[in-house]
Amino acid sequence: MAFYPGENMVYNDQTQPEAEDFSINIEWSEGNVSVSVATETVSQSFTEGEAVYAKTAVKDALYILFSRLTGKTLPWGTLTGIRPTKIPMAMLENGAGDEEILRHMEDELLVSPEKSLLALDIARREKSLLEKLDYDRGYSLYIGIPFCPSRCLYCSFTAYPISVFHDQVDSYLDCLEKELMFTAEFFRDRKLNTVYVGGGTPTTLLPYQIDRLCDIVEKNFDLSDLLEFTIEAGRPDSLDEEKLSAIKRHRVDRISINPQTMKQETLDIIGRYHRVEDVVRVFKQARSMGFDNINMDLIMGLPDESIDDVRHTMEEIKKLGPDNLTVHSLAIKRSSRLNLEREKYASYAYENTSEQMELTARYAAEMGLKPYYLYRQKNMAGNFENVGYAADGKAGIYNILIMEEKQSIVACGAGATSKAVFKNGRIERAENVKDIKSYFERIDEMIDRKRALFSQE
Numbered sequence: 001m002a003f004y005p006g007e008n009m010v011y012n013d014q015t016q017p018e019a020e021d022f023s024i025n026i027e028w029s030e031g032n033v034s035v036s037v038a039t040e041t042v043s044q045s046f047t048e049g050e051a052v053y054a055k056t057a058v059k060d061a062l063y064i065l066f067s068r069l070t071g072k073t074l075p076w077g078t079l080t081g082i083r084p085t086k087i088p089m090a091m092l093e094n095g096a097g098d099e100e101i102l103r104h105m106e107d108e109l110l111v112s113p114e115k116s117l118l119a120l121d122i123a124r125r126e127k128s129l130l131e132k133l134d135y136d137r138g139y140s141l142y143i144g145i146p147f148c149p150s151r152c153l154y155c156s157f158t159a160y161p162i163s164v165f166h167d168q169v170d171s172y173l174d175c176l177e178k179e180l181m182f183t184a185e186f187f188r189d190r191k192l193n194t195v196y197v198g199g200g201t202p203t204t205l206l207p208y209q210i211d212r213l214c215d216i217v218e219k220n221f222d223l224s225d226l227l228e229f230t231i232e233a234g235r236p237d238s239l240d241e242e243k244l245s246a247i248k249r250h251r252v253d254r255i256s257i258n259p260q261t262m263k264q265e266t267l268d269i270i271g272r273y274h275r276v277e278d279v280v281r282v283f284k285q286a287r288s289m290g291f292d293n294i295n296m297d298l299i300m301g302l303p304d305e306s307i308d309d310v311r312h313t314m315e316e317i318k319k320l321g322p323d324n325l326t327v328h329s330l331a332i333k334r335s336s337r338l339n340l341e342r343e344k345y346a347s348y349a350y351e352n353t354s355e356q357m358e359l360t361a362r363y364a365a366e367m368g369l370k371p372y373y374l375y376r377q378k379n380m381a382g383n384f385e386n387v388g389y390a391a392d393g394k395a396g397i398y399n400i401l402i403m404e405e406k407q408s409i410v411a412c413g414a415g416a417t418s419k420a421v422f423k424n425g426r427i428e429r430a431e432n433v434k435d436i437k438s439y440f441e442r443i444d445e446m447i448d449r450k451r452a453l454f455s456q457e
């Protein structure tokens with residue numbers, strides 16, 4: 001077996017060792033597994049006869065071995081899944097105490113004490129927030145608007161340039177209306193708990209298109225159980241007073257205005273063609289219009305950003321005082337420009353450190369924001385996580401639902417994926433096609449896919 005550390009990670013390419021250096025031998029017998037690399041060997045015992053325990057023993061042995069060889073440990077230990085808080089959440093639901101949960105995270109999953117505490121803290125907060133929901137009868141609605149002002153360097157979402165696709169947006173809304181009308185009718189006996197309009201950048205829609213979309217939701221769905229209606233405004237270069245006014249005319253109670261960084265040079269490199277001042281201007285405008293739940297997204301590990309740049313960004317964000325802050329660690333996605341054009345961007349440093357993550361957590365605390373959801377992705381800078389912080393009463397419930405998978409989410413629009421969560425915990429998905437032309441041509445098939453998925457509930 002050959003092991004390639006950091007495979008697919010752009011920033012590791014120059015230092016990638018030869019594959020022969022990493023020949024691994026695995027041997028096992030009667031409840032014991034032995035893993036060797038070069039001169040190092042680690043043995044782990046497991047419950048005999050249970051394949052799942054043998055697999056975990058190999059994973060633990062490999063982790064311990066590579067920690068020894070490299071002198072490094074990973075903040076999340078042997079956990080590779082994207083939802084680490086599901087573990088403490090499940091244990092809390094089964095009546096486990098804090099000590100038992102932390103022991104399991106640290107001793108068996110080899111998670112650092114800081115991350116174990118963070119995961120437990122978040123799981124507790126999520127649990128109390130989700131207690132308001134009726135999992136069986138409730139559901140959430142996602143609406144995807146797959147257009148953007150330009151494509152960011154790290155993006156792998158469905159995002160078509162609005163400058164090219166602007167004359168197709170009305171037809172897109174026609175199809176979306178059809179899908180939403182089906183959903184409203186099919187789920188008429190269920191409780192709609194959250195609506196999330198994402199993308200893409202939903203505010204690439206013109207004011208009359210924003211009105212049309214919100215009207216479709218408000219006139220066709222029963223909103224009496226609605227806890228949250230988010231529109232991810234996202235890019236400041238897609239927003240102006242007219243669009244904010246259009247949003248304000250409706251039931252929307254949470255928006256995002258995402259700077260990612262407050263360093264202009266970085267914005268230029270990552271292809272977000274707006275000024276730092278635009279973020280400040282649009283944020284202040286939204287506040288003055290009465291938006292009292294605004295999220296801001298940031299990314300750690302952006303090209304050539306140092307801890308001083310992060311400190312500067314956090315100082316600027318603190319002056320604005322958002323109600324939610326989501327701190328992402330840069331993840332190198334296969335279909336992103338950062339991966340596809342890796343040579344062009346290879347000279348930059350992509351560094352995320354525990355100091356940076358701790359700095360953002362400290363600033364969040366100073367702003368009165370507490371961590372309330374967390375997820376991880378493959379190939380993240382520094383192997384850290386994405387953390388959402390919120391002021392009391394302002395947490396994004398939809399974000400928690402996505403992570404904890406407690407409730408079905410019906411997703412409409414090109415590239416959107418619906419998720420049915422069954423009573424026994426089984427989860428199934430139905431995907432919509434990403435390509436706009438195919439979405440137009442196959443809209444009835446997308447509706448049939450939804451009907452087939454949710455008829456099983």
Ligand code: SF4
Pocket residue numbers: 147148149150151152154155156157158159199200201234235
């Ligand atoms: S604004 Fe968001 S969805 Fe659009 S290209 Fe940038 S990262 Fe992707």
